[in-house]
Amino acid sequence: MREAVAVPWFSAGLKEWIFTTDHKKIGIMYFVTGLVFFTVAGLFGMILRFEQTSPGFQVVSPSFYNYLLTGHGAVMLLWWAIAAHIGGFGNFLLPLMIGARDVAFPRLNALSYWAFFGASVIVLLTLIPGNHIKMMWTGYPPYAAHADAGVTAYYVFAIHLLGVSSIATAVNFITTYLRMRAPGIGFWNTNLYIHSLIAANVIQLIGVPSLAGAVTMLFLDRYLGTNFFNPALGGDPLLYQNVFWFYSHPAVYVMIIPIFGFFSEILATFSRKPIFGYKSMVFAIWGIAVISFIVWIHHMFTSGVPDWARVLISYTTVLVAVPTGIKIFNWIATLHGGAIILRSPMLYTLGGIFMFLIGGLTGIPNAMVAIDLGVHDSLFVVGHFHYVLGMALTMGIFGAVIYWFPKITGRMYPENLGKISFWLVFIGANIFYFTQMVAGFLGMPRRYPDYPPIPEWVTLNQISTIGALILGVGVLVFLVGMIKGLTSGEKAPANPWNSPSLEWQIDSPAPVNNFGEKPPRVEPDYHPYKYGAPPAF
């Protein structure tokens, strides 16, 4: 397998791809798989949107709608919001940013990908009509143990394989960061992306077993007659929700913290200025990681848990606003006194921060238990998390794709398409999700393929669909830009943005052996955000 590593990705054959242990190739495979699933889940989302545009069933049956919605949620969250960027960019960037040859356990890394691939195959199997799963990505029992929910086993096994993949990746990344930094790279001059990536993987390592436990109990209940969640025989459905959210709430930070890392890298580069408050950024990242584990009951505010638990968790949940607020304020302060260049990665980053700001402010009503009692499980929640997880995250990834495109592919992403796609995505998403939030405040429940013709709901849903169409076109333009950049983009210099960060100090695309035989020489005063000369473009 040594020879497979010696081939750069663009001249690698199928055999090299399958047997590779190279972190860059694995990263590319992760991202491409994630992107394909993102596209399909996005199309699912479009069908959902068309169905909801007006009352009545026009496009799909309610049962097929539930399948599409389950698929959209599970795939967007687990394939796009976790695997595509943690597996994709995490793999590609971690060794390059810390000056390492590869990750600590390259073969384990390949196992991670192939376990993820296995989960992908299982999810594709659910496309066969008899195999639909319809219990939503949350899979709450007793419904998930009911025949109406479809083939629960597919869901359980997909989660198991993803769990194997995530845990192996977490072990790998954490070890790599702890043991394989080039001399001179310490805790206080590591890229913020790496800090956030490691924090996210620590959450994964602690949390994923909890999710695996929840779905395993679900499997046993459904197929082997145990009664963990069956109240008729002494079980409790709320046990599942607790065990499920104990991971799945922190998981939203697994998804978003690395995106914060992208924001910090890109914002600093295109402001030509060190990130403001680097140390408080690091503390904020770890603060979010710690708080993330004590807030899960806010998903259960109306589930019948005792009132004292709701109030307690209401307090811990609002505290999440503090470290995330620190990050937003620091980003704004980074702009102060900068030399700001509005290239498309920067636009995506600024747009993503804007979306996160709105998403954060609309998160407060979900945390304030009094307001949540009125908006829980309404479209407001859907709009809110599409601001944070949906768009802040997707814009972060799109920005990262354009920003690291030269390092990954050796070519530049076409700037005009980057800008066009940004404005379409940004405007479309705001129309789309803002109207959803308003509809939620007016009482419209989520997960409704049909609804009574209440005039305000109908109007809002129609506006929402217009936004969705614009957003869809924007995503399409972005994908076209990727293909165009790959096939005919201009050749990229080694360091087009003139960034001092380590990954830009090697050729574009990154050579197979990264920095060569020896670790890179890191100056004693190295810092990833110390900008000197203006960028080369």
Next chain:
Amino acid sequence: MEEVLAYPAKWWNEAVLVWLVVAVVIYAVTALPGIYFIVKYRFKPGEREIGDQEKHGHWGLEALWTIVPTIVVLVLATYSFAVFKKQRTVPEGAMTIKVTGFMWGWQVEYLDDKGNTVKTVVTAYNPTSYEVPEEQKIVVPAGKPIKVLLTSMDVIHAFYVMPAKIVEDAVPGRITYLWFQINKPGEYWVFCREFCGTGHSHMFAKLKVVPPEQFALWLKGETELAKRSNDI
């Protein structure tokens, strides 16, 4: 005095307003400086090619935007706690009804003074329409607090009283509750808000709020009908 349509919606509306004001203020102090900086500090070749390298942190500022948001969110959470207490404390003299969710409808039981069921309304699953026959409407008196005891026969549902802006899950094996009071007679929506399968979006009910006298008649009339059928 201004007429209040429903409780706890009144307090909920106030809480939303408080949040909205705070959110708009936070938005303004965050986004406006951001936009100003983007406009002002632009890269200009030969003139402004590098940002100010010295502006990489300020402990005072960072402490400020740690401490102030902490205070703001703790105040908001405490305010929410106070509202929550009112939302969860059933007023004296409330009328209790028992609501049981099933796939996909509601069974509503009206109780007498001793807690025996005197009348039952069951909504039928209608997968295509949102019309409700008169006898399937959930009738409650106007201006009187109603305590709803919730549970479920099969999977988890949630009982959302739209005008009252309150929802609570109906969980099999558990009894949960919520209370509401609607002051204006009329017909209002009730929706299931916890995903419960194929019929989820058609698991709804019409809440018919009537003046108390009319409610008493409605309840009694049916009770006598029930007795008569027992006699036969």
